[in-house]
Amino acid sequence: MISHEGRERYKALRDEISQAAAGWLGRSTKQKKTKEEFWALKDVSFEVDKGDRVGIIGRNGAGKSTLLKIISRITEPTQGRISIKGRVASLLEVGTGFHPELTGRENIFLNGAILGMSRREIRAKLDEIIAFAEVEKFLxxxxxxxxxxMYVRLAFSVAAHLEPEILVVDEVLAVGDAAFQKKCLGKMEDVSQNEGRTVLFVSHNMGVVSQLCNKGILLSQGQVKLQGEMKKVVDAYLRSDDAQQQYRLKDPGQKKNYFTAIDIVNTKGEVQSDFAFDEPMTLRFSFLIQEPANGLQIGIGLEDKFNTRVFTILREIEYFDASDGTVHGEVELPASLIAPNTYSFVFAIWTRSGKVYDLQSGICPVTIHDNGTEYALYEGVDYGNVIIQPKWSSPKA
Structure with missing residues (x-):
C-alpha cells in the first residue's frame, strides 16, 4: 500500500551544511527557492493484494519507474509512506541488483542472501535458475x-526463482529477444497464478500487460489517473492524449516525402483502436510528395506484441491519386482475419532502387477481441495470428 502523510521536504547534505554555515555566520537560514521543484510522483495511493498481477502503464515520464524504485526501497519518498508485507525481488534497469566484479554464480548467492534465504535454499534453486537463464558457460x-x-536473462531468472512474495519488473525485458520475453511472461504468469505471489509490472506493450495482469494503474504526470481492471485501464490509456502522443507519427525533420496521417477507422469512418474479431477495419493514410519520385512503393506490416511480423501488404504508389501532391490511400482488412490479440502497424514508403523515404513503426495500436463468433477461440488453444477462410470442397470418391 502507498499512501501519503505530511513530512518536511527532503534536503540534501549540502543544503544542511550550507544552512549550518549561514547560521554560524549570523545570516538568515531561511531557505530561498533557487530552482523549480519537480514532483516525479504526487498524491499516489493504492493497495495491492496478495496474488495480484498489477500492470503500471503511462507515457514516458509519467513516474512509472520512480514508483517501482520506491516500492523496491531503492528511493525513499519525499512525503508519505509505503507498507510492504513480504520479500521483494526487483528487476529494474540493466545494471542494478548485481555486483559487476562478482561472477554470475556469486551474484545468485548474493541476491538470495539479500532476500533472507539460506545457502541451502539457494542451492536448491540453483539448477532451475541456471537452466532458465541459459548462461551455463558463463556462470x-x-x-x-x-x-x-545475458545480464537480463540471469537477473530475471534470479528474481523469479528465489521465491520472493513480491516480484517487481520494469520494461527491462525489452532488452531480451522475443523468445526470451515470451519465456519470462510465462514464468511471471506461473509465479502469480500458480504460486500465489504478487507481480508489479511496468510495460509500454499494451498487449503484454493485458495478457499478464488482472489489475492496472494508469499514471500521468506523476499522478494516478485510473486504477481497476487491466483491460479498462488499457482502453482508457489508448484513448488518452498521452497515448496519442506516444504513438503519433515521428517528426519528418528534413524529409521532403513523408506520411502526414495514418489512422484505423471502422465502417462509419470513425477512428477506433478496439475491434471485434468479426468486424472489418480500414487503414487510412496520407503521404506528402514534395520532390520528384518515381516508382514509389508502399508497404504496410502488422506486428504482434512481441514485434513479430504477422503479414505484409505491398503496392505500387502509381495506383493512387496524387494530383494535389499528397497520396491518399485506404486498405480494408476483412473481418474474421486477425486473431484476437493486440497488434501495431508498420508503414513505409520507398523506391524500387531501395531508397526509403519514410518508415513509421509501432504505430496505431489495435486490439482484436473475441465476441463469441463461430470461430471463438477455445481456452488454452493458440490459433496463431491469422485465421484464413479458404474455399472448401468435398470431392466425390
Missing part, C-alpha cells in the same frame, strides 16, 4: 563481461 565469469541480454 563463473564476472557479470561485467556479460552482454545486456
Amino acid at each position: 563463473d565469469t564476472p557479470v561485467k563481461r556479460y552482454s545486456s541480454g
